Amino acid sequence: MPTPTEGEVLVRILSVGVCGSDVHYYEHGRIGDFVVRSPLILGHETSGQIVEVGKGVSPARVGERVAIEPGQPCRRCDQCRTGTYNLCPNIRFHGTPPVDGTLCEFVAVRSELAFAVPDEISDNAAALLEPLSVGIWANRKAGTQIGSSVLIAGAGPVGLVTAKVAHATGATRIAVTDVNRSRLSSALASGATEIAVAGSDNVRGGFDAFIDCSGSSAAVDAGARLVRPAGSVVLVGMGADELRLPLGVIQQRELLITGTFRYANTWPTAIALVASGRVTLDDLVTSEYGLADVEQALTAARDPQSVKAVVRPALRNSSTTRGQNKVKSQAALGQWKADEIDP
């Protein structure tokens, strides 16, 4: 049990979402330059309840249900001072070596990183404000706005929240591609107005923005070519080693290409979106596990029907609710041909 120091709060964990990066660390022991060299607690999508406060924090916070922003920036460097603290070279991030994460019972965090959530937001949804933040950041970079047309490659959890945010922002054409047809079904439930099997070549171009959430080089290459002049390409998905794009496409269309690294200043927006019902997150949860079953949670994603597993330390009986979030009617499938839908 950690003790909150000055400016910190002690949080009892209520829910932790399992992220692909957690799984990657678990299976491979590293992501790029980040190497797990000693035992590490994973987990960075977190909600909880404040049970104690350190010096300088109002005791009135005790009892608050909170969502935790997992990165603690230095607040002193150029990046912090200019508001892009996600690029802080000194940031300490939950579950990224050598900093422990939140797949445990209690964690002490800086008070300003624990955001109060209203009753409208469930414990699970509060945890999933973290992946929602990834989707908010991606759409900010893409410049999504009312009436925008957005192409999203990849319908995993990040692709789905990206589609949800695009929808909440008033984008009116939201096309999602994936190789996994079950995920495409979830995309339709997440605001997609069209879906297509990746590589199927039946997506019409002219998008204002393309957001890659797949990490597939083929998807990036195909997607970038479908963007209109002066449109945006945002690279969120990890996995591809290299971006390869014809220079002619970039120049003649003056494409704006960028990548995302986590997010900055997204929690207030995320809370407002979910509390107001503009974005739902509970529908992403396909299974819940107790703390004893973390290993199961970390391998849940091997099931193609799984979208998001969460660990609830207080839970006694793990359960899978997979498929609940599937869209009921598939009438609006658009470019998704009937014979391409999996049963």
Added chain:
Amino acid sequence: MPTPTEGEVLVRILSVGVCGSDVHYYEHGRIGDFVVRSPLILGHETSGQIVEVGKGVSPARVGERVAIEPGQPCRRCDQCRTGTYNLCPNIRFHGTPPVDGTLCEFVAVRSELAFAVPDEISDNAAALLEPLSVGIWANRKAGTQIGSSVLIAGAGPVGLVTAKVAHATGATRIAVTDVNRSRLSSALASGATEIAVAGSDNVRGGFDAFIDCSGSSAAVDAGARLVRPAGSVVLVGMGADELRLPLGVIQQRELLITGTFRYANTWPTAIALVASGRVTLDDLVTSEYGLADVEQALTAARDPQSVKAVVRPALRNSSTTRGQNKVKSQAALGQWKADEIDP
């Protein structure tokens, strides 16, 4: 019957919305420096059907149902070349002296100013893409985005479309004030999350943006003080002679203040919003008139229940549907106290 010249299309008018500026010209013969010196056809919120095309326009356009952008910029000046053609000093605008408007049966316009509308958009809604454009432009200037909090003063047609656009953009706090309680009821139906009688002092501050659609100096002064540091103030409403604001408020909060003059590049967005159902416009129409009853249409706004009158040249029997657009449940009234609601 005008003849379309090169690059023009001839449009048979289907619906024309009546705007406050039409009424002002009708009653006062001028708006600021624009003076009606000879007989003038009013009207600039227009939908119709292409019946003939000039040289250089594809004959395939004949039969298209279209919404008309009423301003024809010169396309050569600095403002046109940089994309802010609404500020073109040479612009010719429907119903603004000395340029005739569209309260008639046929009008010839440049082909690129007649935007095809899909079946999902009614004739009336297609005409009302013009005031919707005012609301889109106001929100662009205000920087409205997902999770924004926006204060709108004035719940006339412009205030209502501004609220509708803020809602479609994902703003999660939308407060609307007006002196007319009937209009506040319409505001709730247009996306407002709170309403308040103007001057009632019961609106909590901290807004990301304040958009004045009232033209009232008192409203501008009150609204600007409710904006957070680095927030925006957008002046849409005409009527106040002068902006008067404490310098300290502007400086210590670094408020960003601007005014709007019409709009630029809004029709594609407006069409996408209405066609996708993100914004509805038909609910704003409270009465319809035939061409013979234009005078009645121009005075309809004197009825405090009236929101938007439209003239449909083909209509034989004018009708009033006032009140249809009133919100059914008033449960969510927020700061609007029960005794302030009119029956």
Added chain:
Amino acid sequence: MPTPTEGEVLVRILSVGVCGSDVHYYEHGRIGDFVVRSPLILGHETSGQIVEVGKGVSPARVGERVAIEPGQPCRRCDQCRTGTYNLCPNIRFHGTPPVDGTLCEFVAVRSELAFAVPDEISDNAAALLEPLSVGIWANRKAGTQIGSSVLIAGAGPVGLVTAKVAHATGATRIAVTDVNRSRLSSALASGATEIAVAGSDNVRGGFDAFIDCSGSSAAVDAGARLVRPAGSVVLVGMGADELRLPLGVIQQRELLITGTFRYANTWPTAIALVASGRVTLDDLVTSEYGLADVEQALTAARDPQSVKAVVRPALRNSSTTRGQNKVKSQAALGQWKADEIDP
């Protein structure tokens, strides 16, 4: 002698510029809501040398010559997190009650607020990076860029640094107005391409931006009318109670109006500009005083020839060099008529 706490450095003061706000506190005991209630050390334009470091700061910093950013923001609030820390409600600012300033021998400040300056920058110039920051911030808000035309009202120290920054940014038309002809002469030496006696009505309009550094309501009203459509108005000068502007001008030109409150993230830019010789600051200094003569320094500005007084604690003999910075040739005076020049 203060002791540097963790993260702080102890700085021996080398030079402190006297600002109009220091004078105002000295003479009136308050500026707006900021009231001097107990003895207060003034001064916030500061250079010095690090003589000791607190815990957590590299000892290698001892001996560094530094320029001090006078505001210490909380780094936790929304404004700090988004990079506009100048609007932080918790900021502690040198010489603003109840926080002591730097008109003394030693001061302890946060290490990250003490910026190392290279040899190319004199002690006085290092102190004047603070007013230079005001000019940088004003030009950022104004959107000054290569080829811009900028109108600046007021040729006091802030107006002069604003002109210098506009010049360094590649603005090619820089008009400066003032009631004080001596100051106009300094403006010409600071990059102005035209000067005019305020109110003389002989400035041609069409400016991309107007930056008020005078705090005069008449100047703001006159200046705002000289801005082109879609241009900017930036209110830097304090003094006018109220901004009063015709609504028609703001709307029909869609002017962008804002105020400035100090600055954010300007020191690295300021250092680069002065070290590279793009901006000179030493020419602004018209008199130097020892610490014993602070009172003289605070009243120096009563001399109309004075531009900037500095206090150098180590100085034994105060001296006035007024007039040195006057432009030698007045050939390029532009709209300044010969008989308007003071001897």
Added chain:
Amino acid sequence: MPTPTEGEVLVRILSVGVCGSDVHYYEHGRIGDFVVRSPLILGHETSGQIVEVGKGVSPARVGERVAIEPGQPCRRCDQCRTGTYNLCPNIRFHGTPPVDGTLCEFVAVRSELAFAVPDEISDNAAALLEPLSVGIWANRKAGTQIGSSVLIAGAGPVGLVTAKVAHATGATRIAVTDVNRSRLSSALASGATEIAVAGSDNVRGGFDAFIDCSGSSAAVDAGARLVRPAGSVVLVGMGADELRLPLGVIQQRELLITGTFRYANTWPTAIALVASGRVTLDDLVTSEYGLADVEQALTAARDPQSVKAVVRPALRNSSTTRGQNKVKSQAALGQWKADEIDP
């Protein structure tokens, strides 16, 4: 001799700069998808004098010395309406098949594409406002501002004007790389603060922006890695088929990558910069040819000492002034080691 139609002016050519693309068409008959299928007049960097005006153009323009913007956009498409007319799919561009250029005696162009130039700008400099526009556009995309650090790969004419514009914008660190040491010498004369032989690995990173004007894949790869977090990469140079960049670099630094295609709205800026002396262009001209010697002009660039050849139709004796623009003192060579300098 063409006849100016409505809205056009007839211009007698005074000077035409030879561009690498002219040479490429001359030698290869195509650039990408643009293929020369019938005899084509090359040339698009043009100055001249108006000798006749068409209907609707003020006769007062006759006699004006002008610089010609070579692209005539449609002014109707989405790109034109939003101000990025360089991306207009219908643009007609001088010397790009099938549109004839200006390497001739007279040309008729739209009046608004012929910009009056003041006496301060020579005929040659007026022609070179076109490549200067490329440099202005590149710097706009790069977000160059006062105090910026910019890395430029390639010191051909485009790299040199890009450096000149960066300097005029107040960039304080301007590093230029090239394989050709003679060109590096020109770079120093064009505002570079450091130069380095390409591939020599002795450039320190942390740049705010990297602008590639070399079209070399190796240069792009090396340059992109030297950009700071949240910095920009602008691809101006043609030649490389493909952009290949490590995804990790793009994501972890959130680099902003874009390409440029010509320019938009740059002539007023270019004229202001050259007329005010902020940018010089005459120093780029290394040889002049009469119209009879166009072939010589097109092959002049084979001489490594050549920077820019111009064709002056009125010239009788072609002359080469190569080397005149070489920097006199090479004291400030920075990272350029003495033994790397060619004699």
